[in-house]
Amino acid sequence: MAGPSSSSSTKIPPFMFKNLQIVGNEMEFPESELTFLSExxxxxxxxxxxxxxxxxxxxxxxxxxxxDMLNGPIYP
Known part of the structure; x- marks a missing residue:
């Protein structure tokens, strides 16, 4: 049986590779750049x-x- 190859069945759209950069598990940025978007x-x-x-x-x-739950009705 052959092992996995580069032509696997999972295809990632090209737009996802435009700015692809391999980085660590953490990002550093100023807290002031965070914006909370409610609802x-x-x-x-x-x-x-x-x-x-x-x-x-x-x-x-x-x-x-x-x-479906996230986009559904919101009750106060």
């Missing part, structure tokens, strides 16, 4: 319309129910 939905349709077909990656990992 922002994840708009997969909007991403798709702009050429970013990423929903399939979350679906394949079983995140559908989480995004």
């Amino acid at each position: 922002k939905i994840v708009d997969f349709d909007g991403l798709s319309a702009n050429g970013f077909e990423v929903k399939q990656y979350f679906t394949s990992q079983g995140w559908d129910k989480y995004f």
Whole structure:
């Protein structure tokens, strides 16, 4: 049986490789650059319309129910 090759079945879209840099597990940046965005939905349709077909990656990992909850109604 042959081992894994570089032509595996997982295909990563080219746009993900544009600015790919291998880095450590930690990032250093000023805390002032952090912005908290409350109640922002994840708009997969909007991403798709702009050429970013990423929903399939979350679906394949079983995140559908989480995004349904996250993007669903919000009660105070």
